[in-house]
Amino acid sequence: VEPSSPNVRTEIPGPKSRQLLKELDRIQNTGAVQFFADYDKSYGNYLVDVDDNCMLDLYTQIASIPIGYNHQSLIDAVKNENNLSTFVNRPALGCYPPRDWITRLQTSLLAVAPPGLSEVQTMACGACSVEHAQKAMFIAFQRRKRGGAPPTQEELQSCKTNDLPGTPNLSVLSFKNAFHGRTMGALALTHTKPMHKLDFPQPKWPIATFPMLKYPLEDNVRENQAEEKRCLAEVEDLIETWKKKGEPIVGVVIEPIQGEGGDNFASPQFFQGLQDICIQNDICFNLDEVQTGCGVTGLFWAHEHFNLKQPPDIVTFSKKMLTGGFYYRSEYRSQEAFRIFNTWVGDPSKVVLLEAVIKVIKQDNLLNRVTEIGNYLWPEVEKIQKKYPDFLSRVRGLGITGAVDFPSLDDRNKAISSYYQKVYYNI
Amino acid sequence: VEPSSPNVRTEIPGPKSRQLLKELDRIQNTGAVQFFADYDKSYGNYLVDVDDNCMLDLYTQIASIPIGYNHQSLIDAVKNENNLSTFVNRPALGCYPPRDWITRLQTSLLAVAPPGLSEVQTMACGACSVEHAQKAMFIAFQRRKRGGAPPTQEELQSCKTNDLPGTPNLSVLSFKNAFHGRTMGALALTHTKPMHKLDFPQPKWPIATFPMLKYPLEDNVRENQAEEKRCLAEVEDLIETWKKKGEPIVGVVIEPIQGEGGDNFASPQFFQGLQDICIQNDICFNLDEVQTGCGVTGLFWAHEHFNLKQPPDIVTFSKKMLTGGFYYRSEYRSQEAFRIFNTWVGDPSKVVLLEAVIKVIKQDNLLNRVTEIGNYLWPEVEKIQKKYPDFLSRVRGLGITGAVDFPSLDDRNKAISSYYQKVYYNI
Numbered sequence A, B: 001v002e003p004s005s006p007n008v009r010t011e012i013p014g015p016k017s018r019q020l021l022k023e024l025d026r027i028q029n030t031g032a033v034q035f036f037a038d039y040d041k042s043y044g045n046y047l048v049d050v051d052d053n054c055m056l057d058l059y060t061q062i063a064s065i066p067i068g069y070n071h072q073s074l075i076d077a078v079k080n081e082n083n084l085s086t087f088v089n090r091p092a093l094g095c096y097p098p099r100d101w102i103t104r105l106q107t108s109l110l111a112v113a114p115p116g117l118s119e120v121q122t123m124a125c126g127a128c129s130v131e132h133a134q135k136a137m138f139i140a141f142q143r144r145k146r147g148g149a150p151p152t153q154e155e156l157q158s159c160k161t162n163d164l165p166g167t168p169n170l171s172v173l174s175f176k177n178a179f180h181g182r183t184m185g186a187l188a189l190t191h192t193k194p195m196h197k198l199d200f201p202q203p204k205w206p207i208a209t210f211p212m213l214k215y216p217l218e219d220n221v222r223e224n225q226a227e228e229k230r231c232l233a234e235v236e237d238l239i240e241t242w243k244k245k246g247e248p249i250v251g252v253v254i255e256p257i258q259g260e261g262g263d264n265f266a267s268p269q270f271f272q273g274l275q276d277i278c279i280q281n282d283i284c285f286n287l288d289e290v291q292t293g294c295g296v297t298g299l300f301w302a303h304e305h306f307n308l309k310q311p312p313d314i315v316t317f318s319k320k321m322l323t324g325g326f327y328y329r330s331e332y333r334s335q336e337a338f339r340i341f342n343t344w345v346g347d348p349s350k351v352v353l354l355e356a357v358i359k360v361i362k363q364d365n366l367l368n369r370v371t372e373i374g375n376y377l378w379p380e381v382e383k384i385q386k387k388y389p390d391f392l393s394r395v396r397g398l399g400i401t402g403a404v405d406f407p408s409l410d411d412r413n414k415a416i417s418s419y420y421q422k423v424y425y426n427i
């Protein structure tokens, strides 16, 4: 049976979820668990929990489900005998790629490569994608510095013990409220909730301000332009300061739309300006599209809205792409083996699923659908905001990604739980 | 058709692999690619390449294939309709675990938990397992330091910009020749080949010497004991030095058998001594079993050979376990939500496969088989070593993990390629 509308039968989490929570709590911390889901019963946009509550799912497993639950094309991909060995045998892709690997890449990742980019490195999640993109920047920066000379014996020896000169003092610039992942190098670029960061040693790298735009945009044009200009000037300052300090910035990492930090948007002009600064300073411009990629803005990659003068140097992806990885300009290809590497460097079984996802996105014209929905959705949310100006503010969105602010976290949580109750009590 | 013996028809890589290599090289660096594999035709211990060469596979995808290629029980697990939604819908496990998650954990990870450990956190690969195990150490250390008080406002604010006091100066001790992964925090503990490390900024943390034992062991008892004692004293020194320095060591991370760094063994007494030092100094004792776990030593976990007085504080795993993660003593459970967390925190579809793997290991009594093979194998390699003392040295092994040294990398590579040729030319 396919659920076709929300149907809440119990409080959430319901009694069955609460029982399972108690059991799971004997095995691990369960503080983040909202409820236990029944993925057999979930379908399309509807997530069903173990208490048989059926919810319209706007959260999609932290933005990682691309075409809904149990899509027939994904079921077919798993059931297809030709794919069987891909699900059974996970290879060390960097050493022994499967027979059909090139075709797979062509029908999946390369079929949706950002305009102008034709090289791609697979990875397994957002964090390792961001970390290895960083490595590509460090490698390219040091290669330029060496001017074609091979690394010295001293460099090769010293790097093994994290010492100079093989382990150089280099830095990566990120932005306030950014989120790029949770392993040390990715977390170093992350500046959102304290619970992600507290107590963990981190490299001290430069952090610039991400523009905080005023809404509605049409009433704040001049102020917002000034804000973005100020932020770009800050980036230029930091590049100078850190060069003088002896810990030069090798690249800038930024989300096209900040996700975890509050769905913060900046204008195409801001990103154009940022790219110009990177070009002028010969450093890497890395757009992290882990959250914004795979069509949620109505174009496959959010940065396609920016009308950039040349492709970004690196575009990182994961989540709805099911596999992690990054596209890159050939300057960022490593010349030696084993430098951008790990045991699995991704998982072909995820690429098989991505292949099916991309086919559906194209066949069903989903990018247009996203644009249509966005064009309908955000003006409607604006109307609601106008009705409740003390409660809602700063409505903003592009395609199906966006947000509206509540006065406090508490208010937001109350709103979410009252949605559930509204359906529960049928009011 | 099931291949049942090595059969080399072409040089390796053969013409088809070389053609594919050329094509893949347009998409990414292929320096590490040995050949393209045909995973449909590979079977059991035999890896078949696209040129129809069939090789006995001792490398098993960088030690990550637990029970051979296309094992029937894994095929059954993928084909089982009850598992379908697990392969199709990857959840955000930390927020919405599937209905059967607790049972799955019980029949897989918990069924083989190291003696005395009953809590487990899933992750996706070795690197994020090691990184999040580190976080568990940092959290526990700071919690003890706070003596039960909550973090201060200053800590919560400052950590967002990687500043003191929220981002404390803490360190983790690792060993020379160790390998723990390639994201920044895991790479900081890694001290093997320069190509893994060169050019990447890293925290400068303490590094102790891993014992370099002399072989044969029975002729070098006193010298090896002295070597291990010296290494333990070094650890104690470093703990003191780094405490004084204001960057205290919160934990020790060590492989039960160093893998990537050259299959280096130390005695059970060494590991007992190391654990004692950790207990005395109230810091974490983390055994990284990413490479040594899942039965390769004849016991499920290599550290079961060590006769430790209490379980290790943390045991990290990945590779042949198919899922990543770590077991931990309850002192290392985080008390707050979202601290040990990321989008997926693992992948239930890998746990489904692991469940099948563990069933096979138990049913087929594979741990005993590993012990039997080890007992046969290493004495035989010793005989060969005695025959070629200028060429082979330091034979060492436990179960099916172990090594013998060649005089140089070049000699080793020549030996491997001549094995291929021996079969090719049928000599």
Ligand code: FES
Residues within 6 Å of the ligand: A124, A125, A126, A127, A128, A129, A183, B124, B125, B126, B127, B128, B129, B183
């Ligand atoms: S760090 Fe990405 S899968 Fe482990």
